[in-house]
Amino acid sequence: MNSKFMTAAEAANLIKDGDTVGLMGGGGGLMEATHVFEAVQARYLSTQQPRNLTVMHALGIGDKKTKGMNCFAHEGLVKKVIGGHWVWSPAMQQLALSNQIEAYILPGGVSSQLMREIGAGRPGLISHVGLGTVCDPRFGGGRMNAAAKDDLAEVIQIDGREWLRYKPFPIHVAIVRASAADEDGNISFEHEAANLDAQSLALAARNSGGTVIVQVKERLPKGALKAREVRIPSAWVDAIVVDPAQQTSYDIPFDPAFSGELTGDARAASEAEDHARELAASQEAFSERQAVARRAHIELFNTGKARPVINYGVGVPDAVAKLIAARNEQHRIYQTIEHGTYGGTLMDGVLFGYARNATAMLDAATQFDFYGGGGLDVACLGFGEFDTEGSVNVSRLGGVTVGPGGFIDIAQNAKKVVFCGTLAAKGVKLQTGDGQMRVLQQGSVKKLVKQVDQITFSGPQGLVRGQEVLYLTERGSFRLTPQGVELYEIAPGIDLQRDILDQMDFVPLVAQDLKVMDSAHFTAA
Template sequence: MHDKFMSADAAAALIPDGATVALMGGGGGLMEATCVFQAIERRFLATGAPRGLTAVHALGIGDKASRGMNCFAHEGLVRKVIGGHWVWSPRMQQLARDNRIEAYILPGGVSSQLFRAIGAGQPGLITHVGLGTVCDPRHGGGRMNEAARDELAELIRLDGREYLRYKPYRVDVAIVRASAADEDGHISFEHEAANLDAQAIALAARNSGGRVIVQVRERLPRGALKAREVRIPAAWVDAIVVDANQRTSYDIPFDASLSGELTGAARAAAVAEALADEPFSERLAVARRAACELVDGAVVNYGVGVPDAVAKLVVRRGELDRIHQTIEHGTYGGSLLDGVLFGYARNASAMLDAPTQFDFYGGGGLALAFLGFGEFDALGNVNVSKLGGLAVGPGGFIDIAQNARKVVFCGTFAAKGVQLETGDGQMRVTRQGQVRKLVRAVEQITFSGPQALQRGQSALYLTERASFRLVDGGVELFEIAPGIDLQRDVLDQMDFSPRIASDLRVMPASHFLREDDGHGSLTSRAAASASAAASASA
């Protein structure tokens, strides 16, 4: 058996021109094979090879500067990108805007599950996910610029129902990140902060006749890994790159609480450390209103942006045990990190592979989702995937929004230049925003209001000024914040006239108090929760 261990530069040399390369990562450096990515970029800048790659990734990868997908953002290096989330690489977004590459999006879950279907030799992925959205061939088919001409999906009917068949393709190279490899090439994820779709990507490449390149932090002796610790068997692996400087995230060398390895008192102490109060703002006011939708025992998903403030609020209130908290990366439980570290969970209770998590969502297991919005329109359509002409991508948004039995969209009413005053039980707008987010028709449909009504799905649209809900015929305004002038601050700042509920009400003032969220002192509740956890684990 040949030695599979090699340098990053040697691994990069295995990638031929024109290859379709499957990549993984989750933003902030989550399970990103940074060392291999940089070697590919180095090789291209020095030699002009490899050229004309097709890069496919389910979630966001990068740091908005030089890492992740930024390593591939060179004209000539990539010809085509099918990306779940694009914002972590402004350079790649610009290549797409300028039509210098073919740019496409797929729902993150669809992309991960399609890798698995390709590996299984199936005729693509047949699913309801994406119907009525930008990924539906009737609404653009995932094409994000004029250069994009391929049909990634087709509409089919089975037993009288519409579905999308996402077409399979050959995966020539998989680039995977893991924790360790033994001498034989067996791969472990033990110290990673997620599993993501590593196994599915490797499977797709292996059974396409392609190569599987794995970056790990350490090389272990033969037999060091127990069978149940092996997540990718040696039989699937072609090349292994050891990066002794591999980190949990770009900025975190290693944190056992993020890899789910802490239990007992150590875990309780880490939870207590994560309970710092968030400064009061309109973001927290929206989170407080959104948290009113929580139901005991519900399986819940949180998206990035304002929704992660809802997740943090639940932790600070000591109410994690009320619900089953999930994120699409495959994680259950724990305290979710936000910002560039969205996708990480401190002290998670379980970590599944992302395709399995999306199976659970797609099958109807998700009761409630809190998601952000870029804009929404009179029909209740939401856009997060293309804003200001730039490819953003949905990540797991489409899979989640379309499958949750109830979806709560959370965000600010307007953008750019808005000035608000709050904290005394009221919300006042002292300067209106320059960018309207409640528009006549969204630039791109990432969530379809009419489709949601057909499914019998419940949808709310919550902002710091007003709350809306999806009803037959479109969007209905049913709630305003105390201190808000309905005409001046809401209706005059919208591009459409919503239906107004006959029982229009005012939100509780407690949502807009600087110190009190209506559930007692955040600090005292958090301290009590941490104390109880520590006592239980002692």
Template sequence: MTRNKFMTAEAAVGLIKDGDTVALVGGGGGLMEATHTFRAVSRRFLSTGYPRNLNVVHALGIGDKKSEGMNHFAHEGLVKRVIGGHWVWSPKMQEMARDDKIEAYVLPSGCVMQLYREIGGKRPGLFSHVGLGTFVDPRHQGGKMNSAAREDLVEVVTIGGQELLWYKSFPINVAIIRGSFGDPDGNISLDQEAANVDVYAAALAAHNSGGIVIAQVRTAVDLNSLPARSVRVPGAIVDAVVVDPDQRMSYDLPYDPLISGERRGPVIIDPPEPLNVRTLIARRAYQELKDGDVINFGVGIGEGVAKMVAERGEVGRYYQTIEHGTYGGALLVGLLFGFARSASAMIDGPSQFDFYAGGGLDTAFLGFGELDAVGDVNVSKLGGLTVGPGGFMDIAQNAKKVVFCGTFDAKGGKVAIGDGKLSIHSHGSVRKLVSKVEQITYSGRQALKRGHEAVFVTERAVFRLTDEGLRLDEVAPGIDVRRDILDRMDFAPLMPRDPKVMDQAIFAD
């Protein structure tokens, strides 16, 4: 029997029916995104009005913060519900959630990837401790991000005396995935991609739910030409292969074998950033590293620590990981967060999150939006806008130590750095150390319960989480503790009689 699963993007998206639940794969900046196929969905809807009322699920943030990725699905009538791990890459979808034009849910990225695997195995769902005590816990919001979201997707259960969250299974009707090479039988290779993420898990969930799998690739190859070891998604579970010869590694990057892991090369180091608030926070956070640590860097100021490690030629001192499934190498930043050059290993995303959930990380460097007296952190809903945690929750809740990196306040603050000290010229108009966070993305109580360490590094102070609450441990040289710290917080931290002064070298050019 001769098969030929190649078809146009228009024909492939024509297989999507009204009301289907569609799993999308990708990461910010265009990583593993089937952009050509996403655009075809948007074109079909705008020209015909179909498909309608889709339920869209995605683990990582997908888009460019402008028009690509999830923005192609941000049309009234096209989407009814979105379950997303991270939303900031699609301003249009954020606005639809804010205005109750869709049912908006946020679940941790790792749990979404692992849930695909459970759906594919016809199990009742994912049972996990990840999310306990946070906004995903149904005793808080249950992952519901607006008033249109009413269904309970998560329940609290007790198994063997242990309290867990039950992320319920649901059928996946369509999975839109991406690879590098595809043959007529539907075998898909990821050999020239920047990560594996949840490609196989999403395809498995759709196929075993009785749904369809649409795979976009850059290159069509002959039958039996792909080495078996290169095939990451077998043709048995793929229904349509769409070829886009213009497919790129990212929106701006055509192809780089150092990023796909096919070759290794010298680490390319960008010029050092000038001394600024982000730099000095990264310098202080860097001091929390220990040789041999297995570490993770989050987007934002945490990237600055990764850059510092590369600049100092210390990549080999630690085991670097990214939630996308990548180990080692030089991590890229900004719109290319999730990419790495000369990586040492690439595994599937669900397996990476298994590693995190099991406590495999020693130290994680993450950002924070809000922080309160009990050590609760909010990064998932800020100013009423749905942001989502991405992999933050899976990582922060399970790392043995989390170093939260962020400015003390936001919007309009001006400081001077140099001569071994910090001077505050004007304070930001938005306080980040608040009496109670708007939404709990990281639970200080859960961290203490699990015996984990939390350090909060800002440009003017360092705090640590204790059983009694948040403690002010260090202050920047040149700072007035009362005027610049205590009077700019909504709560009084614990503090020693004489807090330690931060290392002056951090504040020197």
């Protein structure tokens, strides 16, 4: 029997011209097969092969410099990218902007679930997720530039209701990452900080007649893994690359708190350290971020649920998560993130997607099943811009492909959506901390616009679904109503006309009982 173990260079040689390659990972190096990615890049730079790949990934992968998707950002190496989130690879964004590749986006959850459907041999993914957004063929079909011509989905009707059918396609090569492989080729995720879509991606490639390449840190003896520790069976695996230098993240060699392996006293001590860190972080210089976070915090507990299920996005929602942790209120909510983890202390910035001392880790496709079926009570998300219909754009800003990540899956399915952000951008100067919010200099970029550049969340669809939708900013709070977007709160110290209405490209409804927000939100204490 031939061994499945090989070098990264040998694994890279398994990829053929024109192949569709499925990748996995998250920002900061989360479950990224960095060693294999770099081998594919090295092969291309030395031989100009493979060429004209189609690359698919559900979440953002890279470091904004040389790692992750940046390894594939070479004209000629790829011809088409279907990416959930693009910001970790400015080089790939530039290829899309200059139409050197066909650029598409899919919701992160849809990508993970579509891989599962492809692997199961079903006719694609039939889902309500994406209706009324850029992924709907009536609003863009997932196309992000002029070079992209295909619709990734079609509208169908079942029992009089509209659905999107995301079209299946074969996965010729899957490049996934795990912790260990035994001599037979069974794969374990034991030391990983998430599961992501590794299993779905491997399944898709295996049953497409393709090749499954797995990067691991350890090679174990035959029989070393318990049956329940095996997450990808040997029967699905074609090639295994051992990278002894594999790390939890780009900067963290290994931390059992991220892989959820701590128990008992060790876990209690680690959680105490986490709480101390979050408490210290909450004492940083007070700013508009903390003010908006305090206002959003109220909405998490205004659901009618004793312990609501919550999801946080990036940006200002980071500050909401930190506030919960600093106040030691994790027991009051069920905290989730789309990467598949529950509980713990959430990381932010380049480590978004990591959680220290998580209480559970699920596969991403299963997590998105839970969201899609209505299990999420509140989503606290950022916004790039929103418009008169209450639609939100986070996926294309300034003409640059950003991608939604899990935003569409989450925003469309939460019973209550709390969008958090600043009212304007670029050049804004604000002063707060004494119970007031003052605008010292207005921004040159308005984020409240007549019509968003791209619909990542559909306000009209939100009304149809009966969602409660709020838009919280440092100057005022807005809500979605059947008559349009309504301003219902104003921050103390803010002039309604000068600081809000004049900084918008549309005229909102203004509540007759317009309230002034609690000054405590704006007090540095």
